Amino acid sequence: MPWMDVLNERALNSSWGFMWLSAPWRLLLSLSLALPLTMALGCGGCRERAPDPWDIASFRVAAGTPEPGMREFDLTEAELHAALARALSAVPRFHLLDAGHKPRTQSRAFHCRMEIVLAREGPSKIVSNALQAEVGVIVELWRAEGLPRLSADGFAQVVFSPGATEGGDEDEDEIEGASVKDAARREAFAKALDRALREAIGDQALQLESLDKTTAALIADLDSSDVRRRDFAIRALGERRAREAVEPLIARLSNESEEPTLVLRAAGALGSLGDERAIPPLIAIAERESLPEKAALLAIIGFIGGPTAEGYLFTLSTGHVSEDVRRIAQLQLDTIEKRGQTPPLQP
DSSP, rough: OOHHHHHHHHHHOOOGOOOOOOOOOOOOOOOOOOHHHHHHSSSTTTTTTOOOEEEEEEEEEEETTOOTTTTTTTOOOHHHHHHHHHHHHHHEEEEEOOOOOOSSSSSGGGEEEEEEEEEEEESSSEEEEEEEEEEEEEEEEESSSSSSSSSEEEEEEEEEEOOOOSSSHHHHHHHHHHHHHHHHHHHHHHHHHHHHHHHHHHHHHHHHHHSSSSSHHHHHTOOOHHHHHHHHHHHHHHHHOGGGGGGHHHHHTTTTOOOOOHHHHHHHHHHHHOOGHHHHHHHHHHHOOTTTTHHHHHHHHHOOSSHHHHHHHHHOOOOSSSSHHHHHHHHHHHHHHHSSSSSOOOO
């Protein structure tokens, strides 16, 4: 859907602009005939079963990473692979398969790819006479079948001192000072890479967990204090097209303290649900937004449709001061007409 593409472009980060598929609900284990005995023994066998691990069949660094222009980033390919392995191993459910070891189900094993999209050195913005190393990464996970490619990004910066030496021969001091600076730079970039990878892979874990959750659990996550958890819940509910999520998503949409990017994400999820109850709050948000956010919201309003949506779009198409807004509103009206919902409104 074009309006989903627009939202994925604007919301949070392009790397966060991807689409999910709903995962099947897991079946609850049935109680055995030994339940009375188990209860008599203190229900020691009633503990919740540990979730299945996420097997990683392969992981690699993208070709050409780091880019030639990233001269400051001088870690070897082996060090990059080791950093990715450490970050994956830090999440308990990720299980790195040994070479030659087959996953329990081949189609459910993940493949992982890391790309370094930023490696930059510059003056520190928080510490005087210091430098900072900045690293940005994109981590992708995919399966042979059953799940689209998941993408998450991470960014980190580490402040370091270039170092200096005093006394001695000037040429020797210059060489030694350069060596100290190179060592400090290398350590800073290595730390920044580790932190960026942990952020990206932590987000991947939250995405995967959301696929396993019930709709009720995802709705509860909309009130989480963790902005990432709220974001992934909104995405999953939209993709799942859970009708019971309409009112909670509208509440999120109307929450003035919510992150602006998540307001747009909630709007997109409501567009997926296609419920006309969302039109009034969507109109309220569209009224206070400017382009290009307004264009995305008008596309969602047009996609949902209905009398209220059409009346609003008609008003914009004939009376808004901005030519761009008039054109976009008319485009949405034309789209509604092509869908055969209603005949065109006459001025």
